[in-house]
Amino acid sequence: MTKKTLYALLAIFGMLLLSLPAFAGGGAGPPQGLKTGRFISVDATQGAATFMASGTKETVILRLANGISASDIPLNKKVMATIESGPSGDVLKECSRMFIALKTHKIVSLLIIGFIGGLLSGFIGSGGAFVLTPSMMSLGVPGAVAVASNMCHKFPKAMVGGYKRWKYGQADLKLGLVMAATAIIGVQIGIQIQKFILHNWGNAGSNLYVSLSFVFILIVVGGYVFWDASRLSRVGMDSKTTRLALALQKVNLPPMIHFKTAGLRLSFWVTVPIGLATGILAATIAVGGFVGVPGMIYMLGASAVVASATELIVAFIMGLWGSIQWGLSGLIDIRLTLLILAGSLFGVQLGALGTTYVKDYIIKVVMGTVMLIVAVSRGAMVPAYLADLGWMSLSARTASVLDAVSFWALVAALATAGLIIAVVMIKEMARARAEERSLALSEG
Amino acid sequence: MSHISNEKSVYPRNGSNRKKILLLTVRPFLKDAVTDYALNLAARLHHELLVLIVDTQWEGAPFEIDAAKTRRSILQKAKATGSECSLIVKQGDLGLAVEGVNRDEKRIEFAIVDETINSEAIKQIALPLFKVTSNPLTQNGGVVMNDERPSRKKKLIAATVCYGCLSAGLYAALFLNVETVMEYFTQGGIYAALPTGTALIFSFAHSAFASKTYSLLGIEAAKNKELRKAEQKFIEKKKHARKRNRPQLYVNPFHRI
Numbered sequence: 001m002t003k004k005t006l007y008a009l010l011a012i013f014g015m016l017l018l019s020l021p022a023f024a025g026g027g028a029g030p031p032q033g034l035k036t037g038r039f040i041s042v043d044a045t046q047g048a049a050t051f052m053a054s055g056t057k058e059t060v061i062l063r064l065a066n067g068i069s070a071s072d073i074p075l076n077k078k079v080m081a082t083i084e085s086g087p088s089g090d091v092l093k094e095c096s097r098m099f100i101a102l103k104t105h106k107i108v109s110l111l112i113i114g115f116i117g118g119l120l121s122g123f124i125g126s127g128g129a130f131v132l133t134p135s136m137m138s139l140g141v142p143g144a145v146a147v148a149s150n151m152c153h154k155f156p157k158a159m160v161g162g163y164k165r166w167k168y169g170q171a172d173l174k175l176g177l178v179m180a181a182t183a184i185i186g187v188q189i190g191i192q193i194q195k196f197i198l199h200n201w202g203n204a205g206s207n208l209y210v211s212l213s214f215v216f217i218l219i220v221v222g223g224y225v226f227w228d229a230s231r232l233s234r235v236g237m238d239s240k241t242t243r244l245a246l247a248l249q250k251v252n253l254p255p256m257i258h259f260k261t262a263g264l265r266l267s268f269w270v271t272v273p274i275g276l277a278t279g280i281l282a283a284t285i286a287v288g289g290f291v292g293v294p295g296m297i298y299m300l301g302a303s304a305v306v307a308s309a310t311e312l313i314v315a316f317i318m319g320l321w322g323s324i325q326w327g328l329s330g331l332i333d334i335r336l337t338l339l340i341l342a343g344s345l346f347g348v349q350l351g352a353l354g355t356t357y358v359k360d361y362i363i364k365v366v367m368g369t370v371m372l373i374v375a376v377s378r379g380a381m382v383p384a385y386l387a388d389l390g391w392m393s394l395s396a397r398t399a400s401v402l403d404a405v406s407f408w409a410l411v412a413a414l415a416t417a418g419l420i421i422a423v424v425m426i427k428e429m430a431r432a433r434a435e436e437r438s439l440a441l442s443e444g
Numbered sequence: 445m446s447h448i449s450n451e452k453s454v455y456p457r458n459g460s461n462r463k464k465i466l467l468l469t470v471r472p473f474l475k476d477a478v479t480d481y482a483l484n485l486a487a488r489l490h491h492e493l494l495v496l497i498v499d500t501q502w503e504g505a506p507f508e509i510d511a512a513k514t515r516r517s518i519l520q521k522a523k524a525t526g527s528e529c530s531l532i533v534k535q536g537d538l539g540l541a542v543e544g545v546n547r548d549e550k551r552i553e554f555a556i557v558d559e560t561i562n563s564e565a566i567k568q569i570a571l572p573l574f575k576v577t578s579n580p581l582t583q584n585g586g587v588v589m590n591d592e593r594p595s596r597k598k599k600l601i602a603a604t605v606c607y608g609c610l611s612a613g614l615y616a617a618l619f620l621n622v623e624t625v626m627e628y629f630t631q632g633g634i635y636a637a638l639p640t641g642t643a644l645i646f647s648f649a650h651s652a653f654a655s656k657t658y659s660l661l662g663i664e665a666a667k668n669k670e671l672r673k674a675e676q677k678f679i680e681k682k683k684h685a686r687k688r689n690r691p692q693l694y695v696n697p698f699h700r701i
Binding site: 152327334342 | 619629638639640651654657658663665666
C-alpha cells in the first residue's frame with residue numbers, strides 16, 4: 001500500500017467518523033439526559049416545575065426528584081437539567097445554573113490557572129485539562145460546562161503550542177496526524193466503557209472508575225517516567241531507545257511510514273495501540289497525553305521533546321472535534337474559555353520556548369512529578385466514591401479532610417511543575433546568553 | 445589652510461618599525477566602544493595602535509589634562525588586551541598633525557576616526573580611513589554593520605502594541621456585549637460555529653501579542669545546537685583567514701597627493 005493511499009484512507013475514515021452524530025472526539029460529548037433551558041415556573045405543593053428547553057417554545061412539566069426542592073430551581077435563568085424519563089413522566093434529577101457570575105477573584109483565578117495550565121501543556125505536551133476542569137468546577141462552574149469550556153480553549157492552545165514547536169523543528173506532523181486518527185477511535189471505545197459502567201453502577205461507579213484509572217495510570221506511568229528521568233539526570237547521559245521500542249521498530253508490517261522529525265521508520269500498526277490508548281484515556285480522564293507521550297517515548301522510540309510536541313497536534317485535532325460536539329449542545333461558556341485562553345496562550349508559548357533550552361530528561365522530570373502528585377490528588381477521592389457505592393463507610397470529617405488533600409495536592413502539582421520549569425528555563429537561558437556573549441567577544 | 449604656529453607634541457616617541465593603526469579624534473575623550481574596537485582590531489591584525497588627539501581649537505592646558513586621563517585609561521586597556529598602544533597629543537591643524545605623525549611614525553596602514561571628525565575634516569586626512577560610530581545597543585561597541593537594529597526594535601514595539609490593542613479590543617467588544625453573546629453562543633446547533641470560531645480568532649490575535657511581547661522582552665527560543673556549532677566553526681575559520689598583511693581598504697579620494 002502506498003503512503004498516498006494510506007493517507008487517503010485515513011482521511012476518508014476520519015471524515016466518516018466525524019459525520020457520525022454520536023461521535024465525540026477529545027473527550028466524551030454531553031451526557032444523555034442533560035438538557036439546557038429555562039424554568040418558567042415552580043409549584044412547590046405539587047413538586048413540579050415547568051421547563052422550556054433551549055431552541056424550542058414548548059414547555060414540559062417535570063417532577064422534582066427526591067432531594068430537590070422548589071428553592072433549588074432558579075427561575076428564568078439558563079440552567080442545565082438532568083432529566084430522566086420514567087413511567088410516571090419526566091423527572092428532574094439535577095439542576096444547576098449554567099453560567100456563573102464572574103467576579104474579580106474568579107477572573108484573576110482563571111487567568112492564573114490558564115497561564116500555568118498552558119505552561120505545562122507547552123512544556124510536556126499535555127496536562128492542562130486535569131487541572132483546568134477541576135479548577136473551574138471549584139469556582140462553581142457545573143461539570144459539563146467546565147468540560148465544554150475547557151475543550152473549546154484546548155484546541156486553539158494546542159494549535160498555537162503545536163505550531164510553535166513545529167517551528168522549532170520538534171513536532172512531527174505526520175506522526176501527530178496518524179496518532180490522532182486512531183485516538184479518535186479510542187475515544188469512542190472509552191465512551192462505550194463509560195456508558196457501560198454508568199448504566200450498571202451509576203454516577204458513583206463512574207466516578208470510582210475514573211479515579212482508579214487516574215491513580216493506576218498516573219502511578220505506573222508517572223512512576224516509570226520519573227524513575228527514568230532521575231536515572232538519566234544522575235548518570236548524565238542522553239536517553240537511550242528502550243528495548244521494546246527497538247523491537248517494535250523492527251516490525252516490518254506494511255504500511256511502513258517514515259516520520260522525518262522523529263527520525264523513525266515504523267509500521268502503522270505499531271502506532272495503533274498508543275493512539276487507541278490515548279483516546280480511551282482522553283474519554284476517561286480527559287488527559288490522553290499521559291499515555292500518548294510516554295507511549296511515543298518508550299514504545300516508538302521518539303525523544304521526549306518530539307513526543308511532547310507531537311502530542312499537541314493530537315490534542316488539537318481531538319480538541320477541535322470535541323469542541324464542536326459540546327458547541328452543538330450549547331454548553332460552551334465562551335467567557336470562561338477566553339479568560340483561560342488569555343493566560344494559557346502566554347503560558348503555552350513560554351513552555352514551548354523553554355523546551356528549546358532544556359535537556360530531554362527535564363521534560364520527563366516535570367511530567368513524572370506532575371503525574372505522581374496528581375495521583376495523590378485523585379487517590380484521595382477514592383474513599384469518597386467507595387463510600388458512595390456503599391463499599392466502605394466514611395465520616396464527614398474524614399471526607400472533608402480527604403477533599404482538602406485532593407485540592408491542595410492539585411495545587412501542589414501545578415506549583416511544582418511551574419517552579420521546575422521556571423527555574424530550569426531561567427538557568428539555561430542565562431547560560432545560553434553567557435555563551436553567546438563569549439562567542440560574540442571571540443568574534444569581535 | 446591655517447598654519448600651526450605652535451605645534452607641539454606631547455609624549456614624544458621614537459617611531460618603531462611595526463605596522464600601525466591610527467586612531468584619530470579632535471576631542472580629549474574617546475568613547476569606550478571606539479577604543480575597544482580599535483584595540484581589538486589592532487590585536488587581531490598584530491598592529492600597534494597609535495592614538496592621535498588633535499586640539500584643533502587650541503584649548504591648551506585643560507585639553508592636555510583631559511587627554512592625559514584618556515591616555516591612562518587607553519594604556520590600561522591596551523595592557524589588559526596585550527596590545528601595544530601609544531598616545532600623541534597635538535595642537536593645530538588636523539591635516540598637518542596627521543601628516544606629521546605619518547612622517548615620524550612610518551608604516552601607518554590606515555586611520556580610524558570617530559564621530560567627532562566631520563566630513564570636511566576628513567578631506568584633510570591623507571590616509572586611508574574608516575569612520576567608526578558606536579551604538580550603545582551593541583555589546584562590544586563595534587561598527588554598526590546593521591543599521592536596522594534600532595528600527596527593528598521600533599517595529600517590534602509597534603507590532604506588540606498593535607496586537608495588544610487588537611486583543612484588548614476583541615476582549616472588550618465581547619465582554620461589553622456579554623448578554624447578547626451568551627444568548628447566541630449557547631443556542632446550540634448551527635450556532636456551535638460561534639464559540640469555536642471566536643476561540644480561533646481570539647487565539648490568532650492574542651497569541652501574536654504574546655509572541656511579540658516575549659520577543660520584546662528578549663525571551664526567545666534558543667539557537668539550534670547544530671547552528672551554534674556551525675557558527676563557532678565559521679568564526680574559527682574567519683579568525684585564521686584574518687591573518688593577512690593588509691586589510692581591504694577604501695581609499696579616501698580626498699587625500700592630498
